[in-house]
Amino acid sequence: MELQGEKAVVTGGSRGFGAGIARALAERGAKVWITGRDEAALNRIADETGAIPVVADVTSGADWDRLFSLVGDDVGVLVNNAGIIKRIPMTEMSAADFRKVIDVDLNAPFICAKAVIPAMIKKGHGKIIN
Numbered sequence: 001m002e003l004q005g006e007k008a009v010v011t012g013g014s015r016g017f018g019a020g021i022a023r024a025l026a027e028r029g030a031k032v033w034i035t036g037r038d039e040a041a042l043n044r045i046a047d048e049t050g051a052i053p054v055v056a057d058v059t060s061g062a063d064w065d066r067l068f069s070l071v072g073d074d075v076g077v078l079v080n081n082a083g084i085i086k087r088i089p090m091t092e093m094s095a096a097d098f099r100k101v102i103d104v105d106l107n108a109p110f111i112c113a114k115a116v117i118p119a120m121i122k123k124g125h126g127k128i129i130n
Contacts, residue, residue, distance in 0.1 A: 003076075006076035008033070008079070010081055014044075018036070023048070035054050035058065036082070058082045076125065077128075082104060109130050
């Protein structure tokens with residue numbers, strides 16, 4: 001798949017699957033933005049891939065507004081990769097910890113997709129990968 005000229009955003013792009021996805025998109029010609037909370041890790045992946053690092057919390061509408069003011073409104077590919085897990089028994093997990101997992105793993109992909117869908121509809125194409 002050739003992605004020359006496409007803009008792509010990968011959440012959770014500072015390590016693991018997100019870093020690999022950013023690398024693959026960049027190799028296929030996309031201009032890639034990666035988000036995450038760890039600035040040093042983002043910068044390391046950006047150096048390796050040519051992606052543009054943006055420190056952002058996927059649950060923050062203000063961070064998404066800032067990201068898309070940098071990217072523009074014509075994102076062609078969104079990869080909702082960010083996720084967290086609390087490796088503790090449910091009986092020991094607080095409601096606040098559970099809400100954080102739900103915010104990152106469930107609500108954030110909705111927020112992110114909602115931000116890019118209008119431009120994708122206007123362009124007549126786009127891909128969202130959750």
